[in-house]
Amino acid sequence: MSEQQGPVTRTAVVTGASGGIGAATARLLAREGFTVVCAARRLDRVQALAEEVGGVAVQCDVTDPDDVARLAEVVGPRLDVLVNNAGGAHGLDPVETARVEDWERMYAVNVIGTLRVTQALLPALRVSGAGIVVNVGSTAGRVAYEGGGGYTAAKHAVAVMTETLRLELVDQPVRVTEVAPGMVRTEGFALTRFGGDRERADAVYAGVAEPLVAEDVADAIVWMATRPAHVNVDLLVIKPRAQAAQHKVHREP
Incomplete structure (x- = not known):
């Protein structure tokens, strides 16, 4: 990306920007004056997002080295913010019976995706x-x-890598830095985890009046990204008030 004349344009990269936390982060960074490189597998969705925020879609x-190399080419020689948001969960099976592929x-x-992009x-x-x-880690990276x-x-590994x-x-x-969210209701996380099973996905949030x-x-x-350059917020854990811990969630009858 070529530098503009005058003040340097601040740029940010958000991976997994096609929806949920990634898309919301791209929008907010754009409002803060960043040119946002929106990266995700679903090109149609990141193109629409990039058009909305005046950013760049990639x-x-x-997990693909060629894709990541192309992302770096688009970014160019200078970058201010990298948000490694691409991730996700698959399955909720016991260790004994879990699918190795998951x-x-x-x-x-x-x-590995976070590692590739960061490098x-x-x-x-x-x-x-x-x-x-x-x-973007998770409270699952701690408990x-x-x-x-x-x-x-996987999320423990992200925490240790950070x-x-x-x-x-x-x-x-x-x-x-790392942000570690607890229970967040987005359109895709639980659906992905349960292979598109809407009933099981909805049950995750059942009775929780206000998840994140x-x-x-x-x-x-x-x-975190807009603190002064000498300030490092090592870890920010963010949960809804109804979630005291991974296993302790207040649910209304």
Whole structure:
């Protein structure tokens, strides 16, 4: 992306931007004055989003090295904000009977995808002189729960990767942060987890009057990303008031 004359245009990349937290984050970053590179597998959806926010659409599967290389080419030599949001959960089976393919898919997207994109864009983040990486983790990256072995393993890995990268870049002009949401009701997360089973997806939120929504998490991400360059918000855990812990959720009768 070519630099404009005059003040440097601030740019941001959001992966998994085709819906939910990613799309909400792209919209809010655009309102804050960023040119947003909206990256996701579903090109039609990110094209519509990019047109809406005055950004750039890139079709990108974060597990595909060629796609990630193309994303880096579009971004160019300078980047201010990277939001690694692409991820997701598949299945809610016990470890004993879980599908290995589900675990592999979750690890590939949540962990290896985040790694690929971060490696590809770190040089551009350094050039900005005040770059920031915001990894979208989860409270599942801190607490185990029955049936969540594959997802919690992946999100624990994201948490440790974030902590390790922060140590390794302590002398670099790049901040490394994580936002860890709890129960967030978006149009796709639970449906994806249960293979499109609407009844099971809806049951996740049954009786919870006010789960988080995508805009709540986006607000947290953008707040983190727009702190002064010397301020690093290592970890921000955000949950609805009704969720005291992974296993403790108040549900109305």
